[in-house]
Amino acid sequence: MCRLVRECVRALCAGLPPMRRQDPRVGASIDRIRRADDLRITLDDIAAAVFLSPGRLAHLFSQQVGLPFRRYILWRKLARAMLTIAQGESMTDAAQAADVADAAHLTRTFNRMFGIAPSAMMQGEFVEIPSPFEADG
Numbered sequence: 001m002c003r004l005v006r007e008c009v010r011a012l013c014a015g016l017p018p019m020r021r022q023d024p025r026v027g028a029s030i031d032r033i034r035r036a037d038d039l040r041i042t043l044d045d046i047a048a049a050v051f052l053s054p055g056r057l058a059h060l061f062s063q064q065v066g067l068p069f070r071r072y073i074l075w076r077k078l079a080r081a082m083l084t085i086a087q088g089e090s091m092t093d094a095a096q097a098a099d100v101a102d103a104a105h106l107t108r109t110f111n112r113m114f115g116i117a118p119s120a121m122m123q124g125e126f127v128e129i130p131s132p133f134e135a136d137g
């Protein structure tokens with residue numbers, strides 16, 4: 001599947017894909033966020049853990065990830081909510097898993113980000129698509 005996605009991206013893009021290396025501190029930041037049980041993690045917390053100033057990490061993070069730090073954290077929260085919904089849990093459980101105030105807040109935020117209510121996801125089946133950017137195993 002990863003190979004198919006890469007080939008589609010290559011076919012749609014003009015020229016060679018850009019080659020860039022991710023700063024290891026940004027990679028370590030993303031790993032810490034992915035492993036965090038509590039997503040109320042702050043830029044200051046992560047910056048201290050990877051030995052950067054918050055301003056420098058914010059700049060590198062936005063440049064290399066393509067999203068500001070807080071927007072990435074919000075995206076991770078909503079991804080957790082989606083996974084919780086996909087497991088058949090309630091909206092309240094999804095809001096709790098996503099570290100948002102309540103189901104109403106989750107619905108508003110989800111709708112603002114994706115243009116649909118999270119409850120619409122409860123009606124379908126889920127298929128996990130691996131990231132096309134990770135190496136084939």
